[in-house]
Amino acid sequence: MGEKRIIYMDHSATTYVRKEVVEAMAPYYTEHFGNPSSIYSIARESKQAIDTARAQVAKVLGAEPDEIYFTSGGSESDNWAIKGIASANIRKGSHIITSKIEHHAVLHTFGYLEKQGFTVTYLPVDRFGLVDPSELEKAITDKTILISIMYANNEIGTIEPIAELGAIARNHKIPFHTDAVQAVGNVPIDVKAQNIDLLSLSAHKFYGPKGVGVLYIRKGIKIDNLIHGGGQERRHRAGTENIAGIVGLGKAIELATADIEGHNKKIRALRDRLMSGILAKIPDCRLNGHPEKRLPGNINISFEFIEGESMLLWLDDEGICASTGSACTSGSLEPSHVLLATGLPVEISHGSLRLTLGNINTDADVDFVLEVLPKVVSRLRDMSPLYQGKKEGAK
Amino acid sequence: MYSDKVMDHFKNPRNVGEIDNADGIGEVGNPVCGDIMKIFLKIENNIVTEAKFKTFGCGAAIASSSMATELVRGKTLEEAWEVSNKAVAEALEGLPPIKMHCSVLAEEGIHKAINDYRKKQGLEPWVEKNPHSHEHDEGTCQS
Numbered sequence: 001m002g003e004k005r006i007i008y009m010d011h012s013a014t015t016y017v018r019k020e021v022v023e024a025m026a027p028y029y030t031e032h033f034g035n036p037s038s039i040y041s042i043a044r045e046s047k048q049a050i051d052t053a054r055a056q057v058a059k060v061l062g063a064e065p066d067e068i069y070f071t072s073g074g075s076e077s078d079n080w081a082i083k084g085i086a087s088a089n090i091r092k093g094s095h096i097i098t099s100k101i102e103h104h105a106v107l108h109t110f111g112y113l114e115k116q117g118f119t120v121t122y123l124p125v126d127r128f129g130l131v132d133p134s135e136l137e138k139a140i141t142d143k144t145i146l147i148s149i150m151y152a153n154n155e156i157g158t159i160e161p162i163a164e165l166g167a168i169a170r171n172h173k174i175p176f177h178t179d180a181v182q183a184v185g186n187v188p189i190d191v192k193a194q195n196i197d198l199l200s201l202s203a204h205k206f207y208g209p210k211g212v213g214v215l216y217i218r219k220g221i222k223i224d225n226l227i228h229g230g231g232q233e234r235r236h237r238a239g240t241e242n243i244a245g246i247v248g249l250g251k252a253i254e255l256a257t258a259d260i261e262g263h264n265k266k267i268r269a270l271r272d273r274l275m276s277g278i279l280a281k282i283p284d285c286r287l288n289g290h291p292e293k294r295l296p297g298n299i300n301i302s303f304e305f306i307e308g309e310s311m312l313l314w315l316d317d318e319g320i321c322a323s324t325g326s327a328c329t330s331g332s333l334e335p336s337h338v339l340l341a342t343g344l345p346v347e348i349s350h351g352s353l354r355l356t357l358g359n360i361n362t363d364a365d366v367d368f369v370l371e372v373l374p375k376v377v378s379r380l381r382d383m384s385p386l387y388q389g390k391k392e393g394a395k
Numbered sequence: 396m397y398s399d400k401v402m403d404h405f406k407n408p409r410n411v412g413e414i415d416n417a418d419g420i421g422e423v424g425n426p427v428c429g430d431i432m433k434i435f436l437k438i439e440n441n442i443v444t445e446a447k448f449k450t451f452g453c454g455a456a457i458a459s460s461s462m463a464t465e466l467v468r469g470k471t472l473e474e475a476w477e478v479s480n481k482a483v484a485e486a487l488e489g490l491p492p493i494k495m496h497c498s499v500l501a502e503e504g505i506h507k508a509i510n511d512y513r514k515k516q517g518l519e520p521w522v523e524k525n526p527h528s529h530e531h532d533e534g535t536c537q538s
Contacts, residue, residue: 305451306451307429307430307451307452307453307456308453309453309454310405310452310453310454310456310457313397313402313405313406313454314406317406326429326453335429346426346427347426347427347429350426350429382411383408383411383412383448383449383450383457384431384449384450384451385422385431385432385433385449385450385451386426386431386451387451388413388449
């Protein structure tokens with residue numbers, strides 16, 4: 001028996017690390033391992049490597065290198081941006097705004113601040129997952145000190161009108177943060193043109209290593225530190241630098257953004273064929289998210305009468321890696337807050353499937369999923385009491 | 396995450412389907428909570444001669460339905476009533492803690508089907524000895 005074929009369609013969860021990135025990182029584990037804070041010359045190599053990575057990130061975002069701070073990843077960046085802005089501006093007010101569909105790194109941080117006494121507005125989204133800028137405008141008060149809206153949603157792939165939302169925040173002189181963890185490499189980002197004051201990103205979503213991310217902080221923004229200690233990152237983020245990780249992030253972001261249009265064209269072609277194939281082949285299913293304003297690799301479809309986890313188990317059996325918004329895989333008993341916020345009924349949210357395509361996917365992968373998925377859905381529907389009810393109802 | 400036994404009963408579920416003119420039918424769960432189980436029993440001379448199921452739910456829910464129908468087959472109604480959720484979970488070589496409610500659902504489904512039969516026979520339904528706080532019918536999904 002040959003090795004089981006694996007079809008990885010969960011790139012929004014994480015990606016593999018590109019070979020070139022691993023190669024760029026390796027010397028910083030074995031040769032240039034010096035602590036950048038040290039005085040001897042091998043430490044200088046480390047210091048220079050970090051400066052290079054900082055410049056690579058700044059260039060991609062349209063920022064200045066001294067506006068880039070390295071962190072341990074997206075969750076830390078989100079926590080720092082939100083808690084740091086909240087505590088630094090508490091005298092001005094205690095109202096903060098976000099959306100109902102944020103990643104938990106944002107949502108739970110807002111929940112934490114709410115317990116600390118902050119007032120939070122969770123902006124609704126429409127059925128496609130879009131935040132309405134006029135809703136943001138209405139929510140702002142003279143006590144508002146922070147607005148945080150994600151760039152692109154990790155579950156349904158919806159891309160938010162960031163420049164417009166940022167312009168509203170800027171107009172009211174309120175710091176605007178965006179969690180761009182899913183956006184980098186898929187959408188061109190320009191922090192200046194898009195009125196972004198703070199932006200979080202994470203290397204492992206664009207073929208870089210895990211455990212390293214960035215918080216962009218626009219010059220002049222008043223923010224407290226999150227990690228206290230040594231004087232690293234210009235006294236704003238303590239802790240000995242993850243040099244190899246930072247080098248990897250720099251290399252990965254450079255490669256991921258070298259040809260965003262070309263990348264999107266390729267991924268979108270595969271995605272569209274898979275998406276329309278599923279919708280055409282399988283009855284009683286619906287697309288979640290926006291038909292056009294969505295990440296190029298994202299597919300999120302709900303299948304009626306069946307539950308997501310059992311779908312994932314069967315797909316895994318065929319070597320297909322995917323994810324679901326069903327409660328049954330999340331460790332909680334509630335289905336995806338994102339799907340519920342778009343107005344999808346709870347019972348249908350349980351039957352959602354997310355496939356996120358990336359660099360390693362091929363036309364053969366799409367063909368295989370199109371062959372396997374309809375069988376999985378029909379096998380589960382055959383044993384579902386809801387499906388039987390539907391058939392009888394249709395008679 | 397799941398034991399081999401759970402995966403076996405998930406991938407090769409025993410007793411899937413319906414029984415025409417079943418003597419007892421029990422439906423438990425709620426689509427809002429992500430699981431519904433429908434149990435069908437054929438009963439002759441106080442013995443469960445056939446048990447089948449239809450389930451909407453996760454891997455553990457399907458495996459629990461399959462195992463529960465296996466466990467009650469051939470048993471007297473009294474014996475079948477005693478098949479507990481723990482017995483289902485143990486026969487499956489364990490379930491993750493968050494999935495224990497799937498075995499509870501299976502026990503409840505069997506009980507409901509047995510009582511459906513008893514009611515049809517003009518008999519008093521049996522009372523749950525250890526009512527579970529499974530509140531599917533009251534809008535929450537905790538078990």
